[in-house]
Amino acid sequence: xxxxxxxxxxxxxxxxxxxxxxxxxxxxxxxxxxxxxxxxxxxxxxxxxxxxxxxxxxxxxxxxxxxxxxxxxxxxxxxxxxxxxxxxxxxxxxxxxxxxxxxxxxxxxxxxxxxxxxxxxxxxxxxxxxxxxxxxxxxxxxxxxxxxxxxxxxxxxxxxxxxxxxxxxxxxxxxxxxxxxxxxxxxxxxxxxxxxxxxxxxxxxxxxxxxxxxxxxxxxxxxxxxxxxxxxxxxxxxxxxxxxxxxxxxxxxxxxxxxxxxxxxxxxxxxxxxxxxxxxxxxxxxxxxxxxxxxxxxxxxxxxxxxxxxxxxxxxxxxxxxxxxxxxxxxxxxxxxxxxxxxxxxxxxxxxxxxxxxxxxxxxxxxxxxxxxxxxxxxxxxxxxxxxxxxxxxxxxxxxxxxxxxxxxxxxxxxxxxxxxxxxxxxxxxxxxxxxxxxxxxxxxxxxxxxxxxxxxxxxxxxxxxxxxxxxxxxxxxxxxxxxxxxxx
RNA sequence: GCGACAAUAGCUCAUCCGGUAGAGCGCCAGUUUCCCAAACUGGAGGUGGCGGGUUCGAGUCCCGUUUGUCGCUCCA
Numbered sequence: 351x352x353x354x355x356x357x358x359x360x361x362x363x364x365x366x367x368x369x370x371x372x373x374x375x376x377x378x379x380x381x382x383x384x385x386x387x388x389x390x391x392x393x394x395x396x397x398x399x400x401x402x403x404x405x406x407x408x409x410x411x412x413x414x415x416x417x418x419x420x421x422x423x424x425x426x427x428x429x430x431x432x433x434x435x436x437x438x439x440x441x442x443x444x445x446x447x448x449x450x451x452x453x454x455x456x457x458x459x460x461x462x463x464x465x466x467x468x469x470x471x472x473x474x475x476x477x478x479x480x481x482x483x484x485x486x487x488x489x490x491x492x493x494x495x496x497x498x499x500x501x502x503x504x505x506x507x508x509x510x511x512x513x514x515x516x517x518x519x520x521x522x523x524x525x526x527x528x529x530x531x532x533x534x535x536x537x538x539x540x541x542x543x544x545x546x547x548x549x550x551x552x553x554x555x556x557x558x559x560x561x562x563x564x565x566x567x568x569x570x571x572x573x574x575x576x577x578x579x580x581x582x583x584x585x586x587x588x589x590x591x592x593x594x595x596x597x598x599x600x601x602x603x604x605x606x607x608x609x610x611x612x613x614x615x616x617x618x619x620x621x622x623x624x625x626x627x628x629x630x631x632x633x634x635x636x637x638x639x640x641x642x643x644x645x646x647x648x649x650x651x652x653x654x655x656x657x658x659x660x661x662x663x664x665x666x667x668x669x670x671x672x673x674x675x676x677x678x679x680x681x682x683x684x685x686x687x688x689x690x691x692x693x694x695x696x697x698x699x700x701x702x703x704x705x706x707x708x709x710x711x712x713x714x715x716x717x718x719x720x721x722x723x724x725x726x727x728x729x730x731x732x733x734x735x736x737x738x739x740x741x742x743x744x745x746x747x748x749x750x751x752x753x754x755x756x757x758x759x760x761x762x763x764x765x766x767x768x769x770x771x772x773x774x775x776x777x778x779x780x781x782x783x784x785x786x787x788x789x790x791x792x793x794x795x796x797x798x799x800x801x802x803x804x805x806x807x808x809x810x811x812x813x814x815x816x817x818x819x820x821x822x823x824x825x826x827x828x829x830x831x832x833x834x835x836x837x838x839x
Numbered sequence: 840g841c842g843a844c845a846a847u848a849g850c851u852c853a854u855c856c857g858g859u860a861g862a863g864c865g866c867c868a869g870u871u872u873c874c875c876a877a878a879c880u881g882g883a884g885g886u887g888g889c890g891g892g893u894u895c896g897a898g899u900c901c902c903g904u905u906u907g908u909c910g911c912u913c914c915a
Contacts, residue, residue: 358908366850366865372906377890379906393913430915441840441912510840517915540915573914581907584914651909725875732876753873785875792875801874813874822874 357650360718382455392745401591405566412564417545428673438800440795441510458499487512497654519572538572546594564595582707589706596697605700606661621740638665657704664696737795741839746796747774753803754778763802769833
């Protein structure tokens, strides 16, 4: 099937079977915001739990926290989010090319210098600085127009207005407004990482953590994307699962290499096929990193970033130390080659950061299959849609069906429900033909169904039916619970 | 942000040249059925995304808008 059509089918399946709904759909929706439905929320939680367990429970030196979405505004000055992402931009209407206004004007000034008109260049730049300082966007556009600055691509001076693109959502903090509105602005965090960095010392001290150690966190983050598209791939409100690993300076690239492999293996262990995963090294590094790689997945719409592993140096802690005037350092008692303690230093950080929603989409699109299966009628086939979700993260683990809703079969089925419900999510249904009930469970990705029939009354066995192979075999009803538990362990 | 395309029942779609909206599937209630979407009976569900305009009359033509998909662009 064409991948475009396949992706459209996945999206509509996700909606039809209670996985993902568009936000505020009855009001025509809200751009690039989505809600998780009854099965989606459970699948998402199961993925999140799997990650949390793999990080915190299975690593003695990693602990998890839950920092608030609201953070002190200075956090974002320290992190670079305020200054690096609020530059005024302008678009050329002919070439559709977007420029940072300062870059555009500076490039023109350089041209003037090359032509030996250094005085003019200086005049232009000082005019620009004055306008930038005042946030005078109208003035900046006038400046571009009076100096007849043209687009390098189209060669025209057909510009849009100067606009500022704010990456971060802001809101007002406190019920009483201040004389200076800026005093009350808080941002909705654009990444969860900073909640870890500002708590570095708290966790290290209170948990008596010894380097190397990690702090994990899952939570919502918010970005005012210029373009937000491709279903839940890029949303304005999304959830991150991040782990910041604090290491001794000089060892960061070893840890970076280790986490790179560890994280790739985790995705494979979760059930994703190795051939649809790959590394993509960053050539151009962000201001805080000395090495960075993405784990990419081959979505129906191409290879896209799923997780980032970054060696963030000591940038974040160093910046927070500067801005907060608090020492964010660690005293390392381990002995170096000369037999002396490594002493005080700001730890280096290796970050693993995976998008929970992206991982959800990865699993959903990989699990979705349309296939021909035999029907009750000899030789005939019918199309079934099945989500081959890994059993350990499927929202519903077991469906329990009485073959008919009389002759005491529902009562026997209820017993199995009672036996299993405390241990994993179960679904009970007694209406419609058995085949139809199986198909409905296929569509939501339930890996196991058991059916109670008349033989159950005689020998206590039930039919267990496997989603992926359509195989059926009989097992004692009393063993159903353990059968499923073994499969989802 | 630019461009292209799209929007009719829960889903997939139909509705001829503009003349008061229909099917299949699904869903709900029941009958029947004894292991892979069977059959039968009955039922709910639509201001045709929203707002304007043209017209005697608009789901249909035009404009705007919202949302989505795709291509550019952006992506710490």
